[in-house]
Amino acid sequence: MTEHAVVIAGGGPTGLMLAGELALAGVDVAIVERRASQELVGSRAGGLHARTLEILDQRGIADRFLAEGQVAQTAGFAQIRLDISDFPTRHPYGLGLWQNHIERILAGWVDELAVPIHRSREVTGFAQDDTGVSVELSDGSSLRAQYLVGCDGGRSTIRKVAGIEFPGWDATTSSLIAEVEMAEEPELGIHRTPLGVHAFGKEEYEIRDGKVVFGSGGLVRVMVPEPHVGASREPTLRDLSEALVAACGTDYGVHSPRWISRFTDMARQAATYRKGRVLLAGDAAHVHSPVGGQGLNTGVQDAVNLGWKLAQVVERTSPESLLDTYHAERHPVAARVLRNSMAQVALLRPDDRTDALRETMTELLGMDEPRRRFAAMMSGLDIHYDLGEGHPLLGRRMPDLDLATADGPLRVFTLLHDARPVLLDFGAHGGLDVTPWSDRVRSVDAEYAGTWELPAIGAVAAPTAVLIRPDGYVAWVGDGTDLGLDDALTTWFGPPAAA
Numbered sequence: 127m128t129e130h131a132v133v134i135a136g137g138g139p140t141g142l143m144l145a146g147e148l149a150l151a152g153v154d155v156a157i158v159e160r161r162a163s164q165e166l167v168g169s170r171a172g173g174l175h176a177r178t179l180e181i182l183d184q185r186g187i188a189d190r191f192l193a194e195g196q197v198a199q200t201a202g203f204a205q206i207r208l209d210i211s212d213f214p215t216r217h218p219y220g221l222g223l224w225q226n227h228i229e230r231i232l233a234g235w236v237d238e239l240a241v242p243i244h245r246s247r248e249v250t251g252f253a254q255d256d257t258g259v260s261v262e263l264s265d266g267s268s269l270r271a272q273y274l275v276g277c278d279g280g281r282s283t284i285r286k287v288a289g290i291e292f293p294g295w296d297a298t299t300s301s302l303i304a305e306v307e308m309a310e311e312p313e314l315g316i317h318r319t320p321l322g323v324h325a326f327g328k329e330e331y332e333i334r335d336g337k338v339v340f341g342s343g344g345l346v347r348v349m350v351p352e353p354h355v356g357a358s359r360e361p362t363l364r365d366l367s368e369a370l371v372a373a374c375g376t377d378y379g380v381h382s383p384r385w386i387s388r389f390t391d392m393a394r395q396a397a398t399y400r401k402g403r404v405l406l407a408g409d410a411a412h413v414h415s416p417v418g419g420q421g422l423n424t425g426v427q428d429a430v431n432l433g434w435k436l437a438q439v440v441e442r443t444s445p446e447s448l449l450d451t452y453h454a455e456r457h458p459v460a461a462r463v464l465r466n467s468m469a470q471v472a473l474l475r476p477d478d479r480t481d482a483l484r485e486t487m488t489e490l491l492g493m494d495e496p497r498r499r500f501a502a503m504m505s506g507l508d509i510h511y512d513l514g515e516g517h518p519l520l521g522r523r524m525p526d527l528d529l530a531t532a533d534g535p536l537r538v539f540t541l542l543h544d545a546r547p548v549l550l551d552f553g554a555h556g557g558l559d560v561t562p563w564s565d566r567v568r569s570v571d572a573e574y575a576g577t578w579e580l581p582a583i584g585a586v587a588a589p590t591a592v593l594i595r596p597d598g599y600v601a602w603v604g605d606g607t608d609l610g611l612d613d614a615l616t617t618w619f620g621p622p623a624a625a
């Protein structure tokens with residue numbers, strides 16, 4: 127039986143990101159993926175929000191995505207645009223990039239990190255004991271791991287076999303999406319009718335002056351509401367044609383579909399993200415309507431929260447209890463995504479009263495403070511892990527400041543490329559002693575003369591030091607003393623090495 131420290135079921139965006147994080151930390155990790163290649167049928171996610179771009183920037187790979195996508199103001203609430211161009215981040219925008227490209231670029235990175243991917247195989251079951259997990263594969267073989275992570279999507283086998291509840295709300299809306307040929311070209315763009323929202327577009331597009339300009343020729347991408355919710359079989363061309371006729375009065379001579387798929391607004395979340403040696407991340411842990419474009423982003427950020435913690439537990443520098451902070455921090459984040467996506471679905475209902483409510487919300491979100499709050503939520507820039515009372519930076523994302531160091535100018539995110547913790551000391555040089563953790567924590571003396579500003583919060587007092595976790599969140603803030611530093615180092619990076 128082949129052994130790995132960690133086996134990841136599912137090599138979608140979440141599984142790939144987690145594999146990269148674990149490999150960076152030197153952990154022996156392997157992915158088991160049902161698909162024969164990274165090719166993706168269907169369009170799914172349309173891009174990345176600002177915080178995900180920052181996360182990728184923390185690993186030095188954001189440019190790979192930026193080079194292929196369309197930078198634009200993509201944050202929105204129930205299709206009400208929210209401009210983040212004034213936000214204090216190096217990426218005050220979103221990136222339009224289809225999921226197949228996102229996955230291809232992530233898979234390229236994971237390949238460079240030499241993570242083995244067992245393709246064309248499914249995880250069919252597992253059994254965990256005190257020392258590890260035996261993972262059964264569909265080809266009859268099995269793997270042994272210390273930990274198994276289910277990144278296997280909304281219908282997660284791992285979640286089901288683990289017996290983890292998936293409570294939530296059944297679907298109230300259902301839509302078909304497809305890529306097709308049409309005898310007549312429909313009017314491209316988003317349309318609202320009494321039946322709901324439908325849209326036509328093309329795979330190729332550019333964003334010019336904030337407007338989407340579709341490529342000419344090629345297949346048409348369709349999204350159209352279905353008249354009934356709860357279909358139990360795969361959608362057909364006939365279903366698509368009927369839905370188009372109901373919404374538009376014509377099916378535009380639809381034919382030759384490349385693919386047809388369905389999504390709903392079902393909203394469910396795993397009751398626990400961990401059961402012993404089995405963890406869940408991404409769609410396996412939470413599903414909801416795609417409105418607002420948060421699913422893939424949340425999954426990738428789950429992976430970045432879990433990766434370094436799992437690595438430290440596997441390496442035995444931290445106790446297993448560190449893994450419980452993964453659920454404690456990430457469950458509330460996805461619970462909020464479920465809540466806001468349900469609110470958005472409600473605001474998109476096609477009736478006059480909801481239209482009036484949407485107009486009211488549009489007015490409200492046109493005001494500066496509500497706009498900043500909602501935009502920070504939708505872009506993921508306001509995420510705040512509850513690490514107790516203290517400076518506003520505590521538990522929030524570390525800004526990517528331009529530092530002056532003994533080695534010259536340096537961006538904070540550059541210090542995070544290798545996914546290791548960093549102590550930035552802005553005070554009296556050499557004042558903070560992390561010697562007992564020097565095998566794990568990098569200490570950098572730095573100067574920063576600018577203001578400290580957080581999205582949606584504004585200016586905050588300049589700290590004298592910050593302890594930054596590998597995921598880019600602040601674990602401790604100094605105010606001129608080292609009060610609490612040893613505790614924070616022990617909590618997050620394990621007990622001090624014996625002298």
Ligand SMILES: Cc1cc2nc3c(=O)[nH]c(=O)nc-3n(C[C@H](O)[C@H](O)[C@H](O)COP(=O)(O)OP(=O)(O)OC[C@H]3O[C@@H](n4cnc5c(N)ncnc54)[C@H](O)[C@@H]3O)c2cc1C
Nearest residue numbers: 136138139140160171172249279408409419420421422423
């Ligand atoms: C129409 C639509 C539009 C969307 N738009 C957006 C958007 O704009 N922004 C956004 O952030 N999100 C969006 N999403 C959501 C996004 O697609 C998902 O949240 C994202 O794909 C989740 O990634 P994942 O890796 O967790 O799961 P998946 O992408 O579902 O990956 C799971 C992987 O596991 C594999 N697998 C499954 N079972 C097994 C098994 N037993 N063994 C081995 N492998 C297995 C699958 O083949 C797959 O590769 C959209 C979704 C839809 C449907």
